[in-house]
Amino acid sequence: MDMSQFCTCKDRACPLHPTNHDKGCTPCIAKNRKQGEIPSCFFRQLRDESREGYTFRDFAELVLESES
Numbered sequence: 857m858d859m860s861q862f863c864t865c866k867d868r869a870c871p872l873h874p875t876n877h878d879k880g881c882t883p884c885i886a887k888n889r890k891q892g893e894i895p896s897c898f899f900r901q902l903r904d905e906s907r908e909g910y911t912f913r914d915f916a917e918l919v920l921e922s923e924s
């Protein structure tokens with residue numbers, strides 16, 4: 857699978873974006889786990905827009921919003 861097509865993250869300037877290396881999602885997920893965050897593709901699956909925060913709490917709130 858071509859990860860650069862699979863990834864919905866709009867930040868292609870990010871050095872961890874799959875278009876900028878050949879390691880797929882691994883660097884992105886490692887960074888997010890280290891920072892207590894969730895990758896933007898999960899947020900974009902629920903709402904396709906940029907946002908301020910990507911914490912676990914931000915994601916939980918977005919899930920609850922999307923279900924209400």
Ligand code: SF4
Nearest residue numbers: 863865881884895897
């Ligand atoms: S985990 Fe990161 S690199 Fe992989 S698809 Fe999601 S945002 Fe893109």
